[in-house]
Amino acid sequence: MTNLVVTPDGAVWYSFGNFDFHPRGGGIVRETQGRQTRFMPAASVQVLKVAPDGSLWAGRGCGLMRFAGQTWQTVIENCDTLHGNIIDVAFASDGAAWIATGFKLARYHNSEWTIIDRLVNYVEITPDGTVWTSGWEGTQGSQYVARLDGAQWTIVERAAVDRLLAAANSSVWGIKDDNSLVRYSGASSQSFTDLPFDQIDQLVNAPDDKVWAITDRGVARFDGVQWQLAGNLPDGITQIAFTPDGSIWVGGVGAISRVEPDIIRLTPLPARSAPTPTPFDPAQPTPPSVPTPTAPSELVPDSVSLSLSPAQWLGGSTYQLSGPTQATVFAPGAVVRVEFFTAPTGTGATPQLEFVDTNGYDAWSWYWQSPRSGSHLWAEAVYANGARASSQVLLILTDAPPPVTWLNYNNQTLQYFLTYPSNWTVDETGLSMPNKEVLFSPPNPEPFLAYFSVSLDGRTLEQIQQSYAQHFPNIPPEWIDFAGQRALRYRFNDQRLELYAPGYYGTFRFASDRATLPEVPQMLNSFRYIVPIGTVPPPTPTCETHTASVQVTPSAQSVPIGQPIVVHVTLLNQGCVALGLPWYTLRMHVPQGQPLFNPPQPESVTHYLSVAPGQSDSAEFVLQAAQAGSGSLQAEVSFEVHLGYPGPAYWGYATSLPIDIAVTGSLKPPDSDQPAAGICDLASGDVVTINLNADVPYPRCLKVLGNQRLQVVNATTGPVQVQLAQFIVQLQPDQTQLFDAVLASYLAPGVHWLRMPLPFALDHINLWLLDDEIDGVQGFTA
16 A cells, blocks of 8 residues: 545545555555445556645656546646656645656646756645755755745755655654654754654654654654654554544555554553443343453553444444445454454354454455344454454444345356346356356455356366366265256365356356355256257357458558557458457568567457457557658457357458558767767677666767667666657666667767756766778767
8 A cells, every 4th residue: 555545525545556565456445434436446556645625636657647526637647747757746725736756846736837947756835835845966965855935945954855744833844764753844953863663654644733653663643842652553554544533544555444543542541351342232232242352461452453344434333334344453463363253232142253364465354245234243363372352342233235136147148047136247258258157246246256157168077077086086076956957066165166067068167156145056046948958959140151351550651760650450340250359460561671660570469358240349559660661561360250059169360451651760960070978989789788877877988880779778766768869768767778770770970969867967968979980881989
């Protein structure tokens, strides 16, 4: 998790910067009244800030988005504006947004930009309107903290400081590179080095106007004189936020939770003998018998936090659920497992152990598929020495479920019928695949689970039995009667079920990862063959063959060197049978010489879908013009064809007509007659490499031949834009760029400059190409 914020409407927003941090992808999640909505799931979001008008701003790479109302608006689309990734955003009282990228500082107000040429990493604005920044001046030891006094920048301290925070009293806090803290007020600064923690993940303003910090030892708070630890948090928590109703939210790697406010305080919490649940039925007020936890001595009593998502908090320890929920536990210390318990309300209720999490890979959690209204829920963290610590006992209420009816499902392709619950969804995407799988899923399904699946298996029942005997010898086969046929069933555990039965076009395979759900056996029992096995089913409409064509459409048929071109390849299904798994290949034909575009042969593209008769599908290829000349583009698309069922089936293909294409461009004239940088050595090999270092590029001068190509390596710690002739590329740190065209194809003899603004006082460095002849071979010098 990269950010956790709350908007004025009480919505909790959190973002992810890497798929590894969240099992369901990246992007941004909004949580409102227990319901979650995901935005931009493929984005790596590094910045999430709330503006004074309540709008939400998100930085994703070089792009900047703004959410107001119900839609996202694009503020910055690419790196052309600020030449770098969005690192920080701050807001002034007049609504202006200040944006830092490490290369530029910008002010955006009323759709107008003011670009400030300063190397700024972080920006903050105090309540009195002063703009504070931290960054560097491009040379070693030039890090600074500065404030803007009118139109004049004043450097307050020479130090490496990041993650600035403006406090309520207009002072500014910062985290130094040695993990100490510093506070700035006007032209003065105060350092805090004797801290009760070693690492700081976040600084935040709390509702009590105090500055809080998330540290490696939990929550810390500045009391006006010194920093004190305020409460324990489990490992992995890096973010904290406060809602208008006083709730506290914390988040970290793979998890988010609302915690009770009394968990975080400066004084020890009063001990409790046992968790006390909220009574559910006044006629039966006795809570379930919950064992008294024995907490390790180093734990704060009741420091185990249990949260539910999605869920609606009704106050106290009562939650309203409208369906399945994720129960997540945060527990301090070296936990070895977490046990989740439920118990009904009423006298003498017996607790039931529902689930044990033994790894905590995505936080200690349990997915409660079927919550029961009136239940008490709690969790207990178990430690290596056998000690336990318990969470608060939560009272669970559930919405009255809407009436569920059963709908008919007819599969004419494979000639079967069944019924399914009206609140379940049907996914027929797999019908375009050879196994013709159809998936049935309940509301709010867990990811990567098959609740009920019907598909084809190419083996006979006897072959399946032999395979299971070899690979799963401990799973006994069960021969049963199923829909009037002899079928084979395997039960892997209480949840997993697989059943195989005869079909018209192969063996039916029924599978479920949640076989204990009452809907699953009902769906199995409703299965019927449309035409009885042993009779000839009505043939599906067949075609004698397929009919398809391919079109190639480039965005331009003539493009200058260095410019991109987009090529669309379209498959048109003009026949009467579906075409599955279209596989697109684009080829370039050049009568002679070097390839015109990069890449010379683009990677093929496969679409996992079926193109119905009369429909079309297309793939997109992006190329960059690399060398002047002319040639042609031609595409081929292969696809799977089923001429009715059970067959025949085969792979077909269609090819487009060639499209003429040209790359234009004259040779770039030299920038100078003589080089100005020292000795120029002769480069060998087909590829010449220039390393861009933070101080001096190496080599600064190099002799090359006209049939060689240039390669540039960014060895700095920040992005660098490189320009040579028509080529303009943005290089990230440690990235290598090959200008895949021989130098003589776009440079005239003479001295040429390879330009790149670097992150220090100089705005570019120069490279030179000299007209030369070496051993009788015409060349150039770089």
